[in-house]
Amino acid sequence: MNDVIVENLSKYFGKPPLTALDNISFEVGKGELFGLIGPDGAGKTTLFRILTTLLLPNSGKAIVNGSDIVKDYKAIRKKVGYMPGKFSLYQDLSVEENLHFFATIFDTTIAANYKLIEDIYKHIEPFKKRRAGALSGGMKQKLALCCALIHRPEVLFLDEPTTGVDSVSRKEFWEMLKRLKQEGITILVSTPYMDEANLCERIALIQDGEIMSIDTPQNITATYPYSLFAIKSTNMSQLLTDLRQYDPINSVFSFGEYHHISFKDEKNDTDTTLAYLQNLGHTALECHPISANIEDCFIHQMSTK
Amino acid sequence: MKQFYSFVRKEFYHVFRDNKTLLMLFGLPITQIVLFGFALSNEIKNSNIVICDYANDQASHEIIDRIAVSRNFDIKKMILSEDEIEATFKEGDVKLVLVFPNNLNQTLIHSKTAQIQIIADATDPNTASTLTAYIQAILNSYQADMGGANKPAVQIIPEIRMLYNPELKGATNFVPGVMALVLFLICVLMTSVSIVKEKETGTMEILLVSPMNPLTIIIAKATPYFVLSLINLTVILLMSIFLLDMPLNGSLALLYLVSSIFILCALAAGLLISNSTDSQQAAMLISLMGMLLPIMLFTGFLFPLENMPMPLQIFANIVPSKWYYIIVKSIMIKGLGIMPILKETLILTGMTLFLLLVSLKKFKIRLA
Amino acid sequence: MSNTNIVIATKKLTKQFGDFTAVDAITFEVYQGEIFGFLGANGAGKTTAMRMLCGLSKPTSGEATIAGFDIYKETERIKTKIGYMSQKFSLYEDLTIIENINFFGGIYGLPKAALKTRTEQLIHRLGLEAEANKLVGDLPLGWKQKLAFSVAILHEPSIVFLDEPTGGVDPITRRQFWDLIYQAAESGITIFVTTHYMDEAEYCNRVSMMVDGVIAALDTPTNLKKQFNAQTMDEVFHELARGAKRKSD
Known part of the structure; x- marks a missing residue:
């Protein structure tokens, strides 16, 4: 029992x-x-x-x-x-x-x-x-x-x-x-x-x-519904503002050194996004896929509630 | 039982490690008693006395001679009529007027008893009562000398009039009042603050979650303060008797018994306060503001209850210290036993039981 | 960000309690508009140092100027130039939002007209128009913290001291809070912040790490990670705190 x-x-x-x-x-x-x-x-x-x-x-x-x-x-x-x-x-x-x-x-x-x-x-x-x-x-x-x-x-x-x-x-x-x-x-x-x-x-x-x-922490993070990417540039604060205004982006949240982003559609078009950001003057851009952590899941569940 | 013992020991640690608590516990009663002690002076010398001697005979002259040689009195003047008394007092420096009736000597010889009048300015009650006592001592010694071996004793009955303060509230009346005040306030304050402190620091949560019976918690919490209050009572009593010359004419055991009931009553009141508040400041405020004023007003040691409007007199009946005050006066000054004060004691016991029951019933076994 | 305007400068600033040296000769500078992370383990001396910088506690020795004012002689001037907010004390729960703003604007001597416009801006920025007349006690914690921060910078101080401002706040509000910090920093206010969230250390321009009363490291997050050969600020923190002696008392 x-x-x-x-x-x-x-x-x-x-x-x-x-x-x-x-x-x-x-x-x-x-x-x-x-x-x-x-x-x-x-x-x-x-x-x-x-x-x-x-x-x-x-x-x-x-x-x-x-x-x-x-x-x-x-x-x-x-x-x-x-x-x-x-x-x-x-x-x-x-x-x-x-x-x-x-x-x-x-x-x-x-x-x-x-x-x-x-x-x-x-x-x-x-x-x-x-x-x-x-x-x-x-x-x-x-x-x-x-x-x-x-x-x-x-x-x-x-x-x-x-x-x-x-x-x-x-x-x-x-x-x-x-x-x-x-x-x-x-x-x-x-x-x-x-x-x-x-x-x-x-x-x-x-x-x-x-x-x-x-659930177990592993199962909870595994059910995160989007593909997640970590992105950074030299001006993180500006990057945050710019990503928020970029239409294909579903969510963007800062996580320490990186911002975590997810896209509205399945294509997850990071290349276009990077090009768009470069146009806005961002330098040293870096973007790679990551798996979600508990905080990502918490934020996601909070915002979809 | 081990739980209980451990809890009590912990409470004592709290008390003895906190200087503020110790100061409140022992400093307050001592300063109170000393303060009231300073309001008293032990012996009054060279007080102005005025004499109205209608008798003007052997007896009155002998008594006047004795007064004249006493270091306590200076005879300021002789007056011819009682009509002058009021004016005499208004001059301000006269404390006492003595009136000998006509034919004092004759009356004493024939009927063995006579009356003389002592009129005192009782605006300062302590002085008035002390001076009256001096006169009585002089009268007593005169009587004793008059009596002698084969002559039958004579008796002079002084008729005392206290001007301006007929109640004659004096030191002996203050001390039982201070005892009631200090004991009650400190018990209420200590108990309520110590319980609320556990709520504030969050330790109450752990205590409640423990298997310890809430009733045991309360009793264990109250025990140290009960013991400390008895010690406090002893300190107050010792100081009143040896410093302030309070008499202790009745039974000490009875005094302690009744005081224990009174202390329990205060502990229960403290418990009740602690139930209805969550912060130490609030507990302190309620204990002080809520208790100090009623006790000062309605115990009867500062303001005569008889002079109050009826509703207030009725209200005074629910103030425990009123009853305790009557009891202490009866035991210490009048030297009475339990029977004459049975009513007061029963009322006090009833109040204590009632408060204990309510506070135990209201004690929360959970939060909020 | 201009590196030329120094708003906090300390030189061998020390605070002793009896024979215990809580803060041991710390020397550092903070620049205008900078977000300065002030990190350290419990008991490393952060709170003591911060109290001295706010003019609440007199140093035992050393020098410091805050917004150009000396921390020995000009503490009252300093207080008009700084804002302060902590997790514990923020606002009066039994006053409404507007009443709190008016009160704090009043004690900093804001003129009526300025107070009125700034109040409106503040309410608008936080999106609290509908709640303006609600008691602060009825607001969710996250909103309280955001409001408290906005009130702390209402008088446009040179520096705002934030003592664990985001403790216990939900992850979304925590990020909104940092948005406010960025905005304030961009308007030229220097941010001096302590936190136990190591990801927040990354948001700072520069981070100092206090260990046993001394500043054991001070640099940008990137450089610190490089210096300690670490992937995250958490690792840097562990690397430094592990050597602490005071940990065990």
């Missing part, structure tokens, strides 16, 4: 009601690393709060680790680990005191599950006497993960664990998650960083409270 089953879940806030989650359904298998990819305000936090029994849905149902989130909320609270988006440890307690406190309120000891957190904890152990408030962002995040894991949860919910964290620490964090997955823990992680999608086994792209698509 799947570890997380969500059926037609909806949640509204306020008056007049604003839809935070609109009829969401998905399942996450036991031991799966599942990513919820979407910008702020997409409904990721609301969904996690409902699944961790912190909020009640307006309609629909959800089962987490075999227990109903409304009726059996007490059972769920024993079995899930939750790391909220905001740094949620006691800043005035030391690393050690925080860990000890969370171990006790989850009715366990640090020793009992030390093996599970050892890999992560050893990074912060040298600073165990330091107050949590004085740790750097990356360290805080590791401590928070340790605290969320200390009772060896069946299902782990990580709400934007990498937001505001630099790219190096982010990579480290994902490596830790991979190791946890090997321990058989089901992990649901939300992130606004599209490039992290590839690190998950399956992902849901979420926007405005709706799941736009749900």
Whole structure:
């Protein structure tokens, strides 16, 4: 049986009601690393709060680790680990005191599950006497993960664990998650960083409270309906403007060093396009076909919704 | 139980690692008590007294002599008629007027008891009550000397009139009021802020998701503040007794018992506030603004409740500190036991139970 | 882009907190109309450096001029010449769009007539005509960020400081946001921006990488990639941040 089953879940806030989650359904298998990819305000936090029994849905149902989130909320609270988006440890307690406190309120000891957190904890152990408030962002995040894991949860919910964290620490964090997955823990992680999608086994792209698509990252990128090209010139800003005004172009978006473009018809006439751009004075033009990434897909699904 | 213990210890860490909390917890009561202490002066010397001696006999002369040698009083002048009293006080530097009735000596010899009148300027209530007490001491010593071994004791009953402030609100009345104020405010503030702080930092989310029973969370949260409030009470009591000469005529155990109920009442109020707000500032504002004014106004230690319009007097009945104030005065000053204050104690207990029930019922086991 | 007009110049700018040197003698220049990416790992000293440049924090030693004004003596003059926007603080949620614009225009002392025309331009540019009288709190995040940026440059500052302006914003809005940045840069406003999105580093004219309080590298994205023999800015970042000592504290 799947570890997380969500059926037609909806949640509204306020008056007049604003839809935070609109009829969401998905399942996450036991031991799966599942990513919820979407910008702020997409409904990721609301969904996690409902699944961790912190909020009640307006309609629909959800089962987490075999227990109903409304009726059996007490059972769920024993079995899930939750790391909220905001740094949620006691800043005035030391690393050690925080860990000890969370171990006790989850009715366990640090020793009992030390093996599970050892890999992560050893990074912060040298600073165990330091107050949590004085740790750097990356360290805080590791401590928070340790605290969320200390009772060896069946299902782990990580709400934007990498937001505001630099790219190096982010990579480290994902490596830790991979190791946890090997321990058989089901992990649901939300992130606004599209490039992290590839690190998950399956992902849901979420926007405005709706799941736009749900599949493995490979399958999602494979279903991108257009041929995609990367293009660059010496004046990228002008290139963007010119491509937007060029009729055969279906879409153009900047992606770092390149702009990604797709064409309205199947011919994908790059040669004519390059000639057109050259006429406009662009130099050092370069264009080659690429395969779509998750961000391309996200943009495509957002604009066709 | 281990969860509970661990939680309580964590709360103590929070308190002892935050200087602001410590300052509020112990600095506030100490400064309050010291401030009120300065409003008092222990001994008043050379106060101007005016005497109207209708008796002009042996008894009145002996008493006047004793007053004259006392370092507390300077006899400013003798007046002939009570009609001059008002004018005398208006001169400003006279604190007390003593009126001896006609035939004082005769009355004392025949009926063993007589009345003299003490009229005090009570605009400064502390001074007025202290000076009256001095006069009473002089009268007492005179009585004792008059009594002697074989003569039957005589009794002079002073008829005291407090001009301008008949309530005679003095130090002994202030201290129980300050106790009520400080205990209630600090408990409400501490409890509400500490819970709301967990909401603000997001730790409440983790606590709620943990298997810990929400009821345990609340009790564990309140326990440290209960203990700290009892320590606070002890500090206040020690200071009032040794610094401000407050009497403690009744049972200390009873005082602590009733104070515990009062503290619980405040904790419950704090809990209730924390349920309805999400920011520390709001909690602080509600606690201070919402509590300070009613307590100051309706406890009865600053403004006499009897002089208030009826609706306000009725409203005062729902202010817990009003009842606590009556109880503390009864125990500390009057030295009464539980029976005479049973009604007040029961009302306070009822309020506490009600607040506790409501706050527990309203405590959210989920967010929002 | 003119390379002659220097709008930010620092010389050995240093900030110490106790015995901890948050920013260690950084020296660099930023030119007018440039999009300057200010990158670094968490705790590398970016925020501290940025606070000094905005005149919010006094340096321990070193020199710097912002828009020609000295950061020790002329912080008030500096503040009239800069705009600031961060992911956290943007606009008042309980005021309408128009009210926010009027407020910020007011505190920068814009004359009434100028404020009126600029407000109209701004609303038009962002396509917010229908929403002008709505509360900012009711807008989607992406719109808020775009609006916040437009308000930050309402008084036509020489430099605008953007602290992670696109954090958590959806990919389309993120790109629209960068369109606004380009427009502002073309009108001569210098953009000083921090970000955790490495693709955005590519959009900058030049990028500085802070490591352990010092500027470890500063060049155009192309040159940096060449220098570190990397395919993407992400790789450059990793190459540099890996050597950081402060990472572990």
